Amino acid sequence: MRVPKLDLRRLGFLSVLLDVGRMRAFARRSEIGLVAAGFIVGITSGLAVSLMSWISSGLHQLVFGIGDDQRLSSTDFGADRTVLLAPILGGLVLGLVLFILQRWRKRPIVDPIEANALHGGRLSLTDSIIVAVQNLISNGFGASVGLEAGYTQLASGFASKIGVLLQLRRSDLRTLLGCGAAGAIAAAFNAPLTGAFYAFELIIGSYTIVSLTPVVVSALVANIVAQNLSSGDFTIDVGSFGSVMTADYPPALLLGALCAAMGILIMKGVSLTEEVARKSAIPSVLRPALGGIVVGLLAIVSPQVLSAGHGALHLNLSHETTIPMLIGLLLLKSVASAVSIGSGFRGGLFFASLFMGALLGKLFAYSAPYIFASATLTPVIYAVVGMSALAVAVIGGPLTMTFLALEITGDFPITVLVLAAVITSSLVVRTTFGYSFATWRFHLRGESIRSAHDVGWIRNLTVNRLMRTDVRTARSDLTLEAFRQEFPLGSTQRVVIVDKDNRYIGLVQVHDVYANPTEEKAETSLTSFVRLGNDFLQPTMNAKQAVSLFDKTESDALAVVNNLVERRVIGLLTEAHTLRRYSEELDRRRREASGEI
Incomplete structure (x- = not known):
C-alpha cells in the first residue's frame, strides 16, 4: 500500500x-x-x-x-552519619569530573x-x-x-x-x-x-x-x-498575613540595610574561601572533597544547611524558632554556602540567599519592637521582606525579588513594603560594594563587566578591524632632501618612520618637514621631526581603548604595531575614523533596542 x-x-x-x-x-x-x-x-x-x-x-x-x-534540609537524620559522608563523596565525584575536564575541555x-x-x-x-x-x-x-x-x-x-x-x-x-x-x-x-x-x-x-x-x-x-x-513542587507557602501600616516602613528599610551588609559578607566569604584554596598547595580536584568535609560537619550540627534549603525554609516559616537557634542556623548556612561555592562545588546562591534572608528577617522581628515601638508586622512578614532584601543584595534585580514576593504572597501591601526594602538593600550594596554575586566573580577573574548590558560589540570593534593597512613608511636614516623627493607636499599627511629592522620609531607630519627652512644646517636629520615614539596601538585593542589613547596623546592618528616586542608596523588608525565607526555602532545598538531594525 x-x-x-x-x-x-x-x-x-x-x-x-x-x-x-x-x-x-x-x-x-x-x-x-x-x-x-x-x-x-x-x-x-x-x-x-x-x-x-x-x-x-x-x-x-x-x-x-x-x-x-x-525534603533533604528538613529531614531529621538523628545519629545517621550519612550527612557527613555524602558531601565528602560528592566532592570526590565532582573532583573526578574536574580532573577529566582539565584534560578534555580547558577553556x-x-x-x-x-x-x-x-x-x-x-x-x-x-x-x-x-x-x-x-x-x-x-x-x-x-x-x-x-x-x-x-x-x-x-x-x-x-x-x-x-x-x-x-x-x-x-x-x-x-x-x-x-x-x-x-x-x-x-x-x-x-x-x-x-x-x-x-x-x-x-x-x-x-x-x-x-x-x-x-x-x-x-x-x-x-x-x-x-x-x-x-505537580506544583515549585511553590513557597508563607502562610497568612496581617495588615501593613505606615509605621512598618522604617523597620523594613532598616532590615533592607542589614540584609545588604549580610549579602556583602557572604560574597566576601566566598571570595576569601576561593583565595585561601587557590593559594594553598591543595590540588583543585581535591578541594571539593575538603569542602565536603566542612559541609558534612556542619550538617551533623544541623541538616538544614544541606542542599539549597527548600525544606528548611518551609520548616522555619511555619514553626516558632528561638533566637539562639536562628542565629546559629544563619551562621551555619552562611559558612556552608561560602565553603561550598569557594571550594569548587558548582551551584548558585539564589535560594540559599532567600533562606538566609528569611532567617535574618525572623531574627529581626524579635528585636524590631524594642527599636520601633509602633511596629506591627509579624515575624513571617519580616521573613518575606528579609528573603527579598538579602536575595537582591547577593543576586541583584530589585524588581525580580519584588515580584517574587508578590507571587509567593499574593498580597500587594506587603509587596510595596518589600519594594522599599529591596531598593534600600540594592542602593547600599551598589554604593558600598558595587557588585552582585555574579559580577563580583567576574571582577575577581579580571573582567570589568558589571551587568549583562551588551558591551561585547565594543570589544569586537577592534583596532585590527578599524585600521587601514596601506601605510606610508620611511627609513629613519633617510635625508630630508630624499624624504621631500619621496613624499611631495600633498601626497600624504603623515609617514611612519621605521629603523633598518623595520621596527617602529615614530610618526612624522609631512608639512612639518616642508616647513623647515632649507637654509638650516645640513646636519638636521629626519629623526628630529619624529614624535609619538612610545605611543602606538595594538591590533587587539578595542575602539574604546583606542579613543582613550588618542585623548592621552592629543594625536589625530596613531600607528598600529603587531606586538610590543617586534614593533612591526601593520597599519594606521585615525581618531576621526574611530569615532565615526564607534558612533555608527552606538546608533545601531540604539535602533536595535527600539525595534527600528
Missing part, C-alpha cells in the same frame, strides 16, 4: 515550525517569529527544570535514603550574563550541560548550593542553540537567551513575573517593548510545563 507523502504546505503554521528554513526566515523577519521562538524556548526550559529537579530529588533519595515526599565556561554582555548571546550547549551535571552532583550530594544556576545555564544553553540555528541577529539572540533564563526561573519558583524580570534585569540588562512579549511568553509556557510535570 502506498503511503501518501506529507505536504507541509497544508499544515499552515505547523509547517513553519517543522521547516527549519522557513522558521529561520519567520524568526528573523517578524516579531511574531521571535515570539514563536520564545514559545519553543519556554517548552525546553520547563522540561530542563523538571528533569533537573527530578534527578536531584532522586539523588537525595538514593544518597540520603529519604522518602520521595521528604573557561561562560555563563548567561557573560554570554549576553560579551558574546552577543552565544552560549555553548555542551558547556551548559557540563554545568548542569556539576550542579546536580553538588546539590544531589548535599552541598549547600541551589539548582538555579544549573536551571538558567541549561535553559539558556538550549535557547542560544535554537537562536544560532535560526541565525538570529545579535540583539534577537540576546533576547532569546533571556527567554531561556526567564523560563528557568519561572518554572523553578512557579513565578512567571519573577522569571521575566530576572531576564530583563540580570540576563538581557534592559527592558524593551520588542523583548517583552517573547520573554513573558517563554516564562508563562515554562511555568505551565513545569507545573504539569512536577
Whole structure:
C-alpha cells in the first residue's frame, strides 16, 4: 500500500515550525517569529527544570535514603552519619569530573550574563550541560548550593542553540537567551513575573517593548510545563498575613540595610574561601572533597544547611524558632554556602540567599519592637521582606525579588513594603560594594563587566578591524632632501618612520618637514621631526581603548604595531575614523533596542 507523502504546505503554521528554513526566515523577519521562538524556548526550559529537579530529588533519595515526599534540609537524620559522608563523596565525584575536564575541555565556561554582555548571546550547549551535571552532583550530594544556576545555564544553553540555528541577529539572540533564563526561573519558583524580570534585569540588562512579549511568553509556557510535570513542587507557602501600616516602613528599610551588609559578607566569604584554596598547595580536584568535609560537619550540627534549603525554609516559616537557634542556623548556612561555592562545588546562591534572608528577617522581628515601638508586622512578614532584601543584595534585580514576593504572597501591601526594602538593600550594596554575586566573580577573574548590558560589540570593534593597512613608511636614516623627493607636499599627511629592522620609531607630519627652512644646517636629520615614539596601538585593542589613547596623546592618528616586542608596523588608525565607526555602532545598538531594525 502506498503511503501518501506529507505536504507541509497544508499544515499552515505547523509547517513553519517543522521547516527549519522557513522558521529561520519567520524568526528573523517578524516579531511574531521571535515570539514563536520564545514559545519553543519556554517548552525546553520547563522540561530542563523538571528533569533537573527530578534527578536531584532522586539523588537525595538514593544518597540520603529519604522518602520521595521528604525534603533533604528538613529531614531529621538523628545519629545517621550519612550527612557527613555524602558531601565528602560528592566532592570526590565532582573532583573526578574536574580532573577529566582539565584534560578534555580547558577553556573557561561562560555563563548567561557573560554570554549576553560579551558574546552577543552565544552560549555553548555542551558547556551548559557540563554545568548542569556539576550542579546536580553538588546539590544531589548535599552541598549547600541551589539548582538555579544549573536551571538558567541549561535553559539558556538550549535557547542560544535554537537562536544560532535560526541565525538570529545579535540583539534577537540576546533576547532569546533571556527567554531561556526567564523560563528557568519561572518554572523553578512557579513565578512567571519573577522569571521575566530576572531576564530583563540580570540576563538581557534592559527592558524593551520588542523583548517583552517573547520573554513573558517563554516564562508563562515554562511555568505551565513545569507545573504539569512536577505537580506544583515549585511553590513557597508563607502562610497568612496581617495588615501593613505606615509605621512598618522604617523597620523594613532598616532590615533592607542589614540584609545588604549580610549579602556583602557572604560574597566576601566566598571570595576569601576561593583565595585561601587557590593559594594553598591543595590540588583543585581535591578541594571539593575538603569542602565536603566542612559541609558534612556542619550538617551533623544541623541538616538544614544541606542542599539549597527548600525544606528548611518551609520548616522555619511555619514553626516558632528561638533566637539562639536562628542565629546559629544563619551562621551555619552562611559558612556552608561560602565553603561550598569557594571550594569548587558548582551551584548558585539564589535560594540559599532567600533562606538566609528569611532567617535574618525572623531574627529581626524579635528585636524590631524594642527599636520601633509602633511596629506591627509579624515575624513571617519580616521573613518575606528579609528573603527579598538579602536575595537582591547577593543576586541583584530589585524588581525580580519584588515580584517574587508578590507571587509567593499574593498580597500587594506587603509587596510595596518589600519594594522599599529591596531598593534600600540594592542602593547600599551598589554604593558600598558595587557588585552582585555574579559580577563580583567576574571582577575577581579580571573582567570589568558589571551587568549583562551588551558591551561585547565594543570589544569586537577592534583596532585590527578599524585600521587601514596601506601605510606610508620611511627609513629613519633617510635625508630630508630624499624624504621631500619621496613624499611631495600633498601626497600624504603623515609617514611612519621605521629603523633598518623595520621596527617602529615614530610618526612624522609631512608639512612639518616642508616647513623647515632649507637654509638650516645640513646636519638636521629626519629623526628630529619624529614624535609619538612610545605611543602606538595594538591590533587587539578595542575602539574604546583606542579613543582613550588618542585623548592621552592629543594625536589625530596613531600607528598600529603587531606586538610590543617586534614593533612591526601593520597599519594606521585615525581618531576621526574611530569615532565615526564607534558612533555608527552606538546608533545601531540604539535602533536595535527600539525595534527600528
